[in-house]
Amino acid sequence: MKIENTQSQMRKGILEYCILSILKNGEAYPSDIIGKLKKAKMIVVEGTLYPLLTRLKNAELLQYRWEESSSGPPRKYYSITEKGNTFLLELDSTWKDLAKAVRLTTKTKKDE
Amino acid sequence: MNKTVNINLAGMVFHINEDAFEIFNNYINTLKNHFKNEEGGDEILKDIEGRIAELFTGRLDKKEAISLTDINEVIKIMGHPSQYDDEIEQEKPQEQQHKEEDLRKGKRRKVFRDEEERVIGGVCSGLTSYFDINIFWARIMFLILLFIIGPGAPFIYIILWIALPSAKTTAEKLEMKGEKVNINNIEKNIKDELDNLEKKVRDFDKKMTKEVFGSKFQIFTTKCVDFFISVITGIFKFIASCFGVFAVLLGGFILVVLSTSLLTEGSFMLEVRQLFQYIFEEGEISSSLSIGIILFIGLPMVAVILFGLKLINNTTIHSNYKIGMLCLWFVSWFLLGNSGTNIALEFKKEAKNTTTETIDYNKDTLYLSMNDIDRNFDNAFDAKGFKVTPFEKELIGIGMRLDITKSKDSSYNLIKVGSSFGKNNQTAKRSAEGISFYFALEDEDMIFDDFFSIEKQLWRMQELDLTLEIPIGKTIYLDDSMEDLIYDIKNQENMWDYDMLGHYWKMEKEGLSCISCE
Numbered sequence: 001m002k003i004e005n006t007q008s009q010m011r012k013g014i015l016e017y018c019i020l021s022i023l024k025n026g027e028a029y030p031s032d033i034i035g036k037l038k039k040a041k042m043i044v045v046e047g048t049l050y051p052l053l054t055r056l057k058n059a060e061l062l063q064y065r066w067e068e069s070s071s072g073p074p075r076k077y078y079s080i081t082e083k084g085n086t087f088l089l090e091l092d093s094t095w096k097d098l099a100k101a102v103r104l105t106t107k108t109k110k111d112e
Numbered sequence: 113m114n115k116t117v118n119i120n121l122a123g124m125v126f127h128i129n130e131d132a133f134e135i136f137n138n139y140i141n142t143l144k145n146h147f148k149n150e151e152g153g154d155e156i157l158k159d160i161e162g163r164i165a166e167l168f169t170g171r172l173d174k175k176e177a178i179s180l181t182d183i184n185e186v187i188k189i190m191g192h193p194s195q196y197d198d199e200i201e202q203e204k205p206q207e208q209q210h211k212e213e214d215l216r217k218g219k220r221r222k223v224f225r226d227e228e229e230r231v232i233g234g235v236c237s238g239l240t241s242y243f244d245i246n247i248f249w250a251r252i253m254f255l256i257l258l259f260i261i262g263p264g265a266p267f268i269y270i271i272l273w274i275a276l277p278s279a280k281t282t283a284e285k286l287e288m289k290g291e292k293v294n295i296n297n298i299e300k301n302i303k304d305e306l307d308n309l310e311k312k313v314r315d316f317d318k319k320m321t322k323e324v325f326g327s328k329f330q331i332f333t334t335k336c337v338d339f340f341i342s343v344i345t346g347i348f349k350f351i352a353s354c355f356g357v358f359a360v361l362l363g364g365f366i367l368v369v370l371s372t373s374l375l376t377e378g379s380f381m382l383e384v385r386q387l388f389q390y391i392f393e394e395g396e397i398s399s400s401l402s403i404g405i406i407l408f409i410g411l412p413m414v415a416v417i418l419f420g421l422k423l424i425n426n427t428t429i430h431s432n433y434k435i436g437m438l439c440l441w442f443v444s445w446f447l448l449g450n451s452g453t454n455i456a457l458e459f460k461k462e463a464k465n466t467t468t469e470t471i472d473y474n475k476d477t478l479y480l481s482m483n484d485i486d487r488n489f490d491n492a493f494d495a496k497g498f499k500v501t502p503f504e505k506e507l508i509g510i511g512m513r514l515d516i517t518k519s520k521d522s523s524y525n526l527i528k529v530g531s532s533f534g535k536n537n538q539t540a541k542r543s544a545e546g547i548s549f550y551f552a553l554e555d556e557d558m559i560f561d562d563f564f565s566i567e568k569q570l571w572r573m574q575e576l577d578l579t580l581e582i583p584i585g586k587t588i589y590l591d592d593s594m595e596d597l598i599y600d601i602k603n604q605e606n607m608w609d610y611d612m613l614g615h616y617w618k619m620e621k622e623g624l625s626c627i628s629c630e
Contacts, residue, residue: 031163058151072169
């Protein structure tokens with residue numbers, strides 16, 4: 001059992017949740033999302049994000065529109081769909097349950 | 113001076129140094145490879161290329177060509193595919209991927225216990241899910257089985273209860289209800305397997321060509337060996353599952369036969385069992401013997417069934433159960449050894465008891481016959497060397513042996529020598545004394561019983577030898593019914609016992625002489 005596997009598995013599910021959460025507040029293009037995720041130390045390399053975005057888009061949780069950019073190629077601006085919002089709500093409650101579960105199970109005697 | 117290459121990234125043209133281009137090209141190819149099987153892989157690649165174009169633009173403020181440093185920086189930012197978190201999914205072992213695929217398609221059913229639908233342990237409900245029959249019928253069938261094979265049914269139920277895992281996770285519940293098991297599906301499964309094999313062979317072919325031309329001969333041979341190993345494993349797995357089915361059926365059959373014959377009345381082992389019942393007075397040691405035998409033979413059979421289930425269904429039981437079974441098996445050794453010793457002790461000493469009965473008879477000719485009421489002792493133990501048999505709920509002796517000799521005086525005598533075994537001389541003697549044998553004297557007929565009785569209903573290998581003494585000058589007639597009774601009677605004609613039947617025999621000084629023979 002490799003610690004890296006466990007770590008990345010833990011991160012994987014949460015990463016999708018984070019992306020949806022970021023886009024809940026309005027549309028963004030990948031560099032914005034990467035910036036926020038990097039700041040939160042959720043991703044290390046940018047390449048991680050693109051497969052995820054495509055998958056979420058293919059699952060109809062996200063949509064995008066093209067926009068010309070002054071400094072480079074056209075950008076994809078992603079936004080959350082109706083379906084994505086419902087999905088996010090469910091993830092919200094799942095996350096709360098999980099957080100509670102983790103808090104309860106990792107609580108030491110001293111904390112009680 | 114550096115030569116540059118022109119590349120087009122997301123519709124933008126970049127000048128890139130030749131050495132940097134090599135590295136960059138490799139990187140993009142790695143990405144392409146990584147995403148080639150993924151849905152929307154092209155799109156992901158385009159997005160990434162777009163982002164790289166953006167990064168390049170940012171770095172080209174004061175210069176025009178992309179350098180090796182730039183490339184290395186960009187690759188560091190974007191990351192190598194092995195750093196992506198989706199890596200695990202990509203590298204799942206092939207087998208597991210197949211399994212998951214099957215699961216999604218609802219293929220490959222496994223037997224589980226369905227605890228949600230249980231009455232006792234969920235065995236019936238689990239089996240109904242597997243065979244896709246109504247649970248009502250499964251339970252009715254179980255009840256019918258209970259009546260047919262008696263105590264064996266709950267026994268088997270318990271084994272299944274232990275052996276079958278309960279369907280706990282959603283995946284297991286899906287597996288439990290998977291695709292129906294019928295001929296079509298089996299056919300389909302075989303077809304799938306063949307397709308799979310074909311695909312493997314094709315892949316192998318492709319790889320081989322690639323690798324031979326890549327002249328990586330060593331890798332090629334390794335692949336070769338891997339391939340053949342996988343083919344052989346496949347064949348072995350198939351044989352193993354066939355063997356598993358056989359093991360389960362065989363083990364189950366023996367268990368049913370065993371439990372039926374030892375725990376219930378009416379079976380081919382009944383006779384032995386009945387005789388064992390007569391070894392001890394109370395019968396409690398006989399039950400410990402039964403339990404010992406059941407455990408001694410039954411547990412290995414359970415192990416065989418479990419082994420079979422493991423081969424077919426990949427079912428394993430907790431090691432505690434295994435240890436428990438092993439312990440129980442050793443207990444059975446102890447039980448058997450103990451009963452064996454007890455039994456042996458009861459047969460330690462032999463004793464004889466001789467009684468002589470003088471027959472009040474003066475006439476010249478005595479007609480000897482056996483009480484021929486046509487009882488059928490054919491199945492009795494006589495044929496197997498036992499002289500005692502259970503008959504109509506009573507232990508009786510059979511297979512007496514009658515000899516005819518000369519009387520020392522002028523009277524007819526019947527000498528009865530009963531012999532028996534026992535724990536010690538006294539009990540053996542007492543048991544021998546408990547043997548009694550009767551005959552009837554009617555007019556000129558002496559009619560022997562066809563059995564001897566045993567007072568204390570205990571089997572101690574009792575035997576009875578009879579000797580009829582005839583005074584000199586008197587004549588006897590041997591009726592055909594005496595066939596089974598007479599044994600090695602000496603006569604002057606040296607005739608076999610069987611030939612002596614139906615003739616008159618006169619006792620002379622020298623012994624019996626036939627007076628009606630030719």
